[in-house]
Amino acid sequence: MAAERRRGMIRALAAPLTLLGALSVLASGPAQAADPILQTEESDILKLQPGGPHRILVEDGVYRHSKDGRVYVVDTDSGKLLGMVQAAYNANVAADPAGRTFYVAETTWERGNRGKRHDMLVAYDPLTLEPTMDIDLPSRALVTPKKADLGVSADGHYVYVYDTSPTNSVHVVDTAKKAVVQTVDVPGCALVYPWGPSGFSSICGDGSLANVSLDASGKPSVTHSAPFFVPDRDPVFEHSPKIAASGHVWFVSFSGLVYDAVLGTDVRIGKPWSLQEAAGLKPASDARAPFDVTWRPGGWQLAAVRARDSHLFVLMHNGTFWTHKEPGTEVWEVDLKTRKLVRRIRLAAPSTLVGITQDAASRVFVTDEAGDLIVLDGTTGKTVRPIRKLGESLIFTVAPGE
């Protein structure tokens, strides 16, 4: 990492000697006349070098103390924490698809638990972790954080912030203007699944989608799909995985059905198929037969897609219906094209989270109750390294280009 000058009074050492380097000089015999030993040091601030595909963001909701939520920047190759930024009170984080910045939506009250409320959208330089934008939002949805509460357009121009107060709406932030340029009402619908440079869809309470398209001036027009699922009977997970660039979402239902959807003004949704059938089991029951015990999807960020080979990684556990938040004891790797199970990865400890990197040597991430982040090999499913006690409530991961 390169040291960088940040404050006039702090000068980076031009060629800093490490202590061990200095000591080895000392240990190897009489020091040379010009060599400093255990040179005095100056304080500096590290700046990150651009990261590879395995540098990820991890949101820690710190459920017991959610004022103090945070986003960790983690090098999953070395297992090192590279830095962190505040993500206060059911905050959310999303990355610019090109990796130029990442955004944190967060909330504070001026006197902690009282006083004026601030809902903020902050953009961070991913190398200095300094804010490059710090604006107030009209409001935002306060809910245990889900990725689909915050989205970035494919070209990074717009950030979409889901809001529930007073009405269901989406605030559109123009990242060039650093301002909210539009608030789109989505009555009866929720969440943000971006598609293309200026569109997003929301899921509606009747099982349909609302599809919002913004014109050049930011003015929205809305289309509605027909309902494609029955929320009371077998709702789709909010953390259904997507590929932002293509607007491709695989909606996974509580029972384990997969709806292959390509979002847009005219959304296309495929006929659902069963994860359990892909694994050679019977399809699972829905709410109409809640006692049936079988393998079912569940957790929080319960699924991730690797775009290059269209493989789905989904957390599964053995249980009845209405266990959709139970952590997974296995990750099932499923080929979305052939609709066949590739591998069942048994986890050492149940996980509420599965994440993935998009590169050739992809990594899969899971967590556990202790706040560990476990790095698995995306090809073999074997553990590469555990990162112990990274945080407390690891909610979701954001990997480059996902």
Add this chain to the structure above:
Amino acid sequence: MAAERRRGMIRALAAPLTLLGALSVLASGPAQAADPILQTEESDILKLQPGGPHRILVEDGVYRHSKDGRVYVVDTDSGKLLGMVQAAYNANVAADPAGRTFYVAETTWERGNRGKRHDMLVAYDPLTLEPTMDIDLPSRALVTPKKADLGVSADGHYVYVYDTSPTNSVHVVDTAKKAVVQTVDVPGCALVYPWGPSGFSSICGDGSLANVSLDASGKPSVTHSAPFFVPDRDPVFEHSPKIAASGHVWFVSFSGLVYDAVLGTDVRIGKPWSLQEAAGLKPASDARAPFDVTWRPGGWQLAAVRARDSHLFVLMHNGTFWTHKEPGTEVWEVDLKTRKLVRRIRLAAPSTLVGITQDAASRVFVTDEAGDLIVLDGTTGKTVRPIRKLGESLIFTVAPGE
């Protein structure tokens, strides 16, 4: 506990039926014609009844997430948490000696980790836990909380807030006027040990005391004692125990010397005596012989005094000098009049905190790494009850009339 009407729309039930009560009616045969079963309920807010001597305040610093520090109100007889209030970022809590209110000094920034800073002094009604005063202070010292950073005068009229920024000073809050009426500079000195209705002392870096007396208009006059200890060699603990009403402080030094001090304009300080000698051991070494291993005082709130019989309870551990923050494995009960050990109480787990209630059936409190609060009998030293996982970083206790 009595239910109380707080908001127009929330009506307390005049005679709320408990569920179990209702169920027993149901289970005992056909219900009577006029009896409601599983009656619908209305939401209300509990108000505490006045508490006995065993209802205490416990400050939880939540070291890992100190924005979310809090003060718990605990009934140590039942082991129940009765409520909590915010105590943000190295906050402090102190009680009015008559128990009419308690004060929390705390700090926030408007945007969490950035924006305008607020240093606040909040007064709480001890039964409703609602603020009765919420004022901004010019500043306050930010330091891992110690009781002596905040004090209340013997009559409850003044609250003293220690500050270090920009200079060492004490802000005097008039609780009737709900305002800072005076800021007293105490250059080179620190902390607040109140005495009488309008005085306090601070410990100075040279081992002396500065004694501040406020006249009727709040104007301060200062006297200095001669130095009575050598800070580099054997400093006295900041959490030396005191009796607010009498201004009596027993300054305990790192090595285990006790300086019996009666604070005032003309402070009287007794010749020091050794806790170890009181227990039949040799006096312990100070910083000049740091390697000597013996029983030494240590911890955070490491000592408490029971005024009615002048017994000192002090956490002791076996160690070298410079282990003054090590948790105690024993509590030594020492008679301050006879200067003799009464009892050594072995703890199940090391504790950084010892607290005490002042009543005849007094209780002693200790903690452990898990955030438990353990209640001991103040007469026998035996465990009365553990209160498991009350919090995370239990820093100190405030008992009625201490």
Add this chain to the structure above:
Amino acid sequence: MASPETGRGATGRQDGFDRVAERLTRRLAGRSSRRSALARLGAWAAAIPAFPLLPVWRGEARAAAPVTPAPSPFAAKAQVKDDTKCDYWRYCAIDGNLCTTCGGGVHSCPPGTRPSPTSWIGTCFNPQDRRSYLIAYRDCCGQDSCNEENCLGTDGDLPTYRPQANNDIIWCFGTGSLLYNCSTAVIVGTAE
């Protein structure tokens, strides 16, 4: 495009829940003097009654007199004696700290907090009288998370696009700050 099933209101427990929720909504619309205030909280928030509207009187209850099997896995294991434990029958869809362990009660907020006028609704089965009740999980707000007994019931818990049945939302609208302290479980009616 898949052909969606459109069987709402046909069969099953959730559908029963829906009918009752609609009934609540209608009553609220007809009766409440707080409509304008609630309207500010958004269309879906207004679907939830702010305070009990369905007193269950003995006569009415006896008229229904159902003896049904436990309708869900949670209900099959629930108990009725200890409201400080996660398996207490009313907590079938709770998510968070039990107010009964935080200085409050099963329908009472701890001192220094405020109950939310809005809530999510669960349908819980009481194994003692073998009836199902509508339970409003009203959050108590204004202090930080109390962190004593923490429970997660997911019976009938739906995603946030069905907010009235979602337990992830901070149900503290209209309480001052929306800081979440604990959750109560208030009986607001029968689900028959």
Add this chain to the structure above:
Amino acid sequence: MASPETGRGATGRQDGFDRVAERLTRRLAGRSSRRSALARLGAWAAAIPAFPLLPVWRGEARAAAPVTPAPSPFAAKAQVKDDTKCDYWRYCAIDGNLCTTCGGGVHSCPPGTRPSPTSWIGTCFNPQDRRSYLIAYRDCCGQDSCNEENCLGTDGDLPTYRPQANNDIIWCFGTGSLLYNCSTAVIVGTAE
């Protein structure tokens, strides 16, 4: 009234520390162009150099050439190889998270944080060259507590009435918000 011992400056390691601290103060007073800024931080804060003032050059160091026994219990057990562990020699008086585990280095703050211009000072013994060094524990500030490796060294730690030797204070003055993230351990001079 007890007759106080007044032996400051006489013997012992702490007295040695004091002498060096006084020397630092004098140098600062004589040299620094930041006096007015530091004056605002209060008299005792000004006793701490804001940046290194005592480069230790080989010639000077060789002149002293002491080979001393470990002066403290911490020093007797300290190691010199791993600065991510609590027993690393420089951490004899540290209190908090090691910046080396938080994305920073032993004298570097993690990205997104700022080093405090003020600090507390410890005197730590390096068991490899058997010298004692003045270590400035500069906190990195502006983000919440990083909570990786947390250490408490108490060698020479004094109460807050001797603030320059106290590790409980949030040493974040002058850094914007005083939120504490982690602590560095910066060599600022020899203690001989």
